[in-house]
Amino acid sequence: MTKTSQYMTHNRLAQLSRCFSSVLLGFVLVACHSNTTTATRDTPASVHTTQATRILTPDWGIAAELTALGYPPIATGDLRMYEQWMGKPLPKQTIDLGIRYQPNPELIAQLNVDLVIDNFFYEHIRPMYGSVPTKSVLFKAKGDVATWQDFATATIALGQILQDAGNPQGNERVQTYLAQSQQALQQQGQQFRHRYPNIKKLAIVQFADAGHLRLYADNSLFKVTTDQLGVSLVNFHQGNKWGFSNIELAELAKLENDSCLIVIKPFSHMLQAELDKSVLWQQLGFGRERCMAIIDPVWSYGGGIASIRQFADRLSQTSLQGESVAPLNLSSRPLSNTTKPKG
Incomplete structure (x- = not known):
């Protein structure tokens, strides 16, 4: 060459x-x-996020609190249904682990995770995490009656976990979050009481079927919410470990005139059709003579401050219906108990 x-x-x-x-x-x-x-x-504009610690949690309640504090988890379970129950979506880059109680072990093994935060409901899947550190936080009442302090204490513990994991603003963000949450709840309570001065009590239920309901009790997070809003929670029986008692439809007849029935979805069209045919339901008159509202789902099983605020938000965005509602609301379109709700 x-x-x-x-x-x-x-x-x-x-x-x-x-x-x-x-x-x-x-x-x-x-x-x-x-x-x-x-x-x-x-990333929502209102939430400052920090990616210093890559956190995995299978628990929706913990995921919601982490997100509210600006530390959204990189992965959680049943992601497709999360927004429906929790009200707000997780960041789009969040990884779906599959079923919360039976996540995908191969997927978990591939993730770069610094910390797992869960509670005793998920102890059976901890071997999947290998050597990754695991911490536990549980949002629930400490006695027969739930208090704000019960949930605040768990949130403070979560902040300490974040702090110990190398997030120097963890504790500070929790204190700010708790203060802002209480202030927001108290303002919503003032607005609710002004709008509906005749309503002093809330009976918060979910339908199991057309003849049976779950009535949330004093050991549920709804007790904390109603206390913060300045109204009472109707309680017929002591709640189970999930915070509710099972009642029959006929027991709703015991509600007093200053009470409002708050039905939490899911509330299917099939259920509504069955209630339309129920003579008892028609006689009870909820949505006509008696106060009633149907609100979107609220995550109550292990939910924390985020769920408490979520219920208050749902309630403030809903118009109570029925003749027993205060005159201030008479201009609202009445909701018959035969009217089919959306969803």
Whole structure:
């Protein structure tokens, strides 16, 4: 090969090398731009998020609290149904682990996780985490009557876990979050009492079927919410470990005139059709003579401050219906107990 040929070959290789480097740099810049754009799009403007600690939690209640504090988990379970029950979505980049109580072990093994936060409901899946540290937080009443302090204490414990994991603002954010939450609840309570001065008590239920309901009791998070709102929670029986008692439809007749029946979805069209045919339900008159409202789902099984605020938000966005509702609300369109709710 001549010197001229060698020079041309060397020059050509140099040009190809520079071209390849430029293309590679372009891919890197596009990838960085893409990641930055995604993070900006997926993060709510009102929540400052910190990615210092990569946290996994199978529990929805913990996931909601972490997100509210600005530390959304990188993965949780049953993600498809999360927003329906929790009211607010997790960031789009959150990974779905599959069923919360039976997550995908192969997927967990592939994740880069710094910390797992769960509670005793998920002890059976802890071997899947290998050597990843695991901490436990449980939001629930400590006695027969739930208090704000019960849930605040658990939230403070969560903040300490974040602090110990290398997030220096963990404790500070919790204190701010608790103060803002109480202030928001008290303001919502004032607005509710002004709007509905005749309503002093709330009976909060979910239908199991057309003849049976779950009535949430004093050991549920709804007791904390009603206390913060300045109204009473109707309680016929002591609640079970899940915070409710099972009642029959006929027991709703015991509700007093200053009470309102708050039905938490799911409340299917099939259930509504069955109630339409129920003579007892028609005689009870909820939504006509007696106060009633149907609200979107609230996560009560292990839910924390986020669920307490979620119920208050749902309630404040709903118009109570029935002749027993205060005159201030008479201009609202009446809801018959035969009217089919959306969803």
